[in-house]
Amino acid sequence: MMESKQNGALLQVRDLHTWFELRKFGFLRIGFVRAVDGVSFDLEEGEAFAIVGESGCGKSTLARTVLGLYKPTKGEVRFQGRSLPELGKRYHSQVGYVQQDPYGALPPFMSVKRILEEPLIINKALPPKEARLARIEEVLEEVRLIPVKDIIGKFPHMLSGGQQQRVVIARATILKPKLIVADEPVSMLDASVRVEILKLLRELQEAHQLGVIYITHDLSTIRYFSERIFVMYAAKFVEKAKVRELIHNPLHPYTRALLEALPDPEPENAETFRNVPPGEPPSLVRPPEGCRFHPRCTQAIKELCDQQVPPEFEPEPEHFVSCWLYRDGQGS
Amino acid sequence: MSNDILLKVEDLRLYFRTTKGVLRAVDGVSFELARDRAMVIVGESGCGKTSLARALLRLLPRNVHTYTGRVHLDGTEIMALGEEQFRRQVRWVKMSFVPQAAMNALNPVVRVGDQVADPLLIHNHVKSKKEAMGRVEEALRLVGVPLDFMTRYAFELSGGMRQRVIIAMALVTSPVLVILDEPTSALDVLTQANIMNSLKKIRKELALTYILITHDIATSSELANESMVMYAGQVAERSHAGGFYKTPFHPYSKMLMASVPTLREDKELAFIPGKPPSLIDPPEGCRFAPRCPERFSKCDQDPPAVTLEDGRVVKCWLYAGKAR
Numbered sequence: 001m002m003e004s005k006q007n008g009a010l011l012q013v014r015d016l017h018t019w020f021e022l023r024k025f026g027f028l029r030i031g032f033v034r035a036v037d038g039v040s041f042d043l044e045e046g047e048a049f050a051i052v053g054e055s056g057c058g059k060s061t062l063a064r065t066v067l068g069l070y071k072p073t074k075g076e077v078r079f080q081g082r083s084l085p086e087l088g089k090r091y092h093s094q095v096g097y098v099q100q101d102p103y104g105a106l107p108p109f110m111s112v113k114r115i116l117e118e119p120l121i122i123n124k125a126l127p128p129k130e131a132r133l134a135r136i137e138e139v140l141e142e143v144r145l146i147p148v149k150d151i152i153g154k155f156p157h158m159l160s161g162g163q164q165q166r167v168v169i170a171r172a173t174i175l176k177p178k179l180i181v182a183d184e185p186v187s188m189l190d191a192s193v194r195v196e197i198l199k200l201l202r203e204l205q206e207a208h209q210l211g212v213i214y215i216t217h218d219l220s221t222i223r224y225f226s227e228r229i230f231v232m233y234a235a236k237f238v239e240k241a242k243v244r245e246l247i248h249n250p251l252h253p254y255t256r257a258l259l260e261a262l263p264d265p266e267p268e269n270a271e272t273f274r275n276v277p278p279g280e281p282p283s284l285v286r287p288p289e290g291c292r293f294h295p296r297c298t299q300a301i302k303e304l305c306d307q308q309v310p311p312e313f314e315p316e317p318e319h320f321v322s323c324w325l326y327r328d329g330q331g332s
Numbered sequence: 333m334s335n336d337i338l339l340k341v342e343d344l345r346l347y348f349r350t351t352k353g354v355l356r357a358v359d360g361v362s363f364e365l366a367r368d369r370a371m372v373i374v375g376e377s378g379c380g381k382t383s384l385a386r387a388l389l390r391l392l393p394r395n396v397h398t399y400t401g402r403v404h405l406d407g408t409e410i411m412a413l414g415e416e417q418f419r420r421q422v423r424w425v426k427m428s429f430v431p432q433a434a435m436n437a438l439n440p441v442v443r444v445g446d447q448v449a450d451p452l453l454i455h456n457h458v459k460s461k462k463e464a465m466g467r468v469e470e471a472l473r474l475v476g477v478p479l480d481f482m483t484r485y486a487f488e489l490s491g492g493m494r495q496r497v498i499i500a501m502a503l504v505t506s507p508v509l510v511i512l513d514e515p516t517s518a519l520d521v522l523t524q525a526n527i528m529n530s531l532k533k534i535r536k537e538l539a540l541t542y543i544l545i546t547h548d549i550a551t552s553s554e555l556a557n558e559s560m561v562m563y564a565g566q567v568a569e570r571s572h573a574g575g576f577y578k579t580p581f582h583p584y585s586k587m588l589m590a591s592v593p594t595l596r597e598d599k600e601l602a603f604i605p606g607k608p609p610s611l612i613d614p615p616e617g618c619r620f621a622p623r624c625p626e627r628f629s630k631c632d633q634d635p636p637a638v639t640l641e642d643g644r645v646v647k648c649w650l651y652a653g654k655a656r
Contacts, residue, residue, distance in 0.1 A: 267553060
């Protein structure tokens with residue numbers, strides 16, 4: 001296991017597998033989609049980390065499994081030292097979920113007040129109506145939907161995308177959770193609003209010492225947000241490191257390709273081609289043998305990468321990579 | 333830079349009738365684009381980028397209120413053409429379009445190959461189906477789609493492949509100008525980089541002219557020779573790519589650039605406070621003034637589009653005295 005701190009962690013995920021069964025005609029079992037396939041990590045209280053990967057790599061499934069919305073096929077999620085089945089329903093009031101598409105996540109027929117009151121009613125927090133209203137106003141101010149009086153009676157379609165996402169964040173934090181899972185919270189928003197929302201999340205995280213799992217495909221926003229970063233490819237983590245370390249010294253060929261593919265806004269870009277591997281991520285029903293990146297990897301070692309699954313190496317302190325290139329314990 | 337102007341747009345306006353009033357989606361846009369260049373149009377959503385593309389192609393919805401201006405394409409004034417002439421001579425013949433969310437733009441019950449052949453058959457480019465299929469193969473090869481995909485259906489293709497098919501559909505009739513509306517916004521980073529590479533290669537090979545519409549500034553730099561920043565239906569700034577990415581002039585362009593997260597250099601990200609004005613009843617004077625940190629008394633009046641020394645056009649009072 002990568003971390004030794006077993007007790008202090010807010011969230012411990014151990015060897016997590018979430019597979020979905022594929023059936024034909026409703027009863028013939030024809031295989032599994034291995035959406036999450038052996039993932040482990042620890043999240044400390046008040047820590048923010050990011051999971052980055054392409055669509056279909058299983059990052060949203062991981063998020064939903066951590067949230068307790070999917071049952072893991074194997075492995076377990078422990079929150080404050082207790083497993084999810086043990087915690088039962090109480091767990092849901094301890095975690096907040098910020099969805100990708102704010103408009104889709106908000107019920108169109110409920111006013112902002114009603115949307116925010118719902119979790120309080122369901123969890124029987126703050127029984128008197130006045131206390132609930134006070135909390136709603138407090139949260140709305142915190143996510144800076146001001147003046148609160150103007151916003152509270154509105155319906156989702158009357159708000160802009162950025163405002164909608166603020167309502168989603170308000171809803172996720174209204175029960176004062178310890179953990180927030182933000183699944184691509186800004187990818188549906190306009191570029192100029194994105195930064196605002198990320199800064200808001202960051203402020204909330206620092207103010208309330210929240211643990212945050214930030215899931216994204218966009219590497220360029222991560223450094224404004226989290227300390228550690230996990231790169232996910234085809235249902236597994238391939239590299240784990242501090243953000244700065246990962247950006248300046250990426251080790252896994254996939255991470256290198258991801259960074260290469262991301263342009264900074266420079267006019268010279270128009271004259272050059274990007275050196276990115278062709279092809280697409282593999283099917284998760286029948287993932288490739290050995291390293292899952294080997295069919296696209298330019299540095300693949302014959303008869304090793306295509307046969308044996310690479311274990312996690314630590315070529316540099318606190319920088320983990322699952323790649324055979326580092327089997328001697330040093331960089332290539 | 334050559335002076336061979338392919339597209340010249342003057343004072344193009346496209347207003348829509350809505351229940352709340354007249355919406356000025358494109359409000360007096362003028363620009364020139366030389367042959368064999370690529371221009372990016374950037375701006376926040378709702379600034380009229382897509383409406384501009386639709387106005388150029390005359391793909392209009394029914395609630396059009398005003399549609400005026402002059403558009404010269406390859407020496408022809410295309411706004412003067414009748415609908416049938418426009419269809420025969422311009423749309424998909426000289427100018428084609430890659431729509432937004434192309435993932436869902438393909439017909440699910442038509443095979444990919446037949447679908448790419450559609451523009452050829454509809455616009456009477458070919459004599460036989462066989463000839464059409466030959467051209468389709470050529471187009472698919474160009475964008476990097478394996479030829480055995482021709483007999484597949486759209487849902488059997490990945491997002492990146494579908495996007496390539498849509499690009500092939502825009503190229504199959506050999507147009508001179510291709511308008512790409514957010515061609516990669518829904519795709520993964522690696523796929524996006526791959527498609528950008530293909531687009532660059534195709535442009536060099538076929539000497540095409542591109543107009544790329546996007547809100548993703550970092551990715552837009554991949555194709556841009558020229559850039560145009562739109563705000564609230566108008567052109568805020570127009571310049572060479574170097575000018576825009578290195579030293580933007582208009583306060584809006586400056587703030588837009590400051591809000592772009594960069595990977596390799598440390599910078600404090602800024603954001604633009606407030607939100608764009610409604611296009612139904614836009615404010616008098618400069619439309620950016622309510623959000624502008626550099627506003628002064630003159631901004632209550634509509635700023636002129638000032639042409640500066642390096643050919644840059646800025647619609648801002650700050651540069652009014654510095655005209656060429």
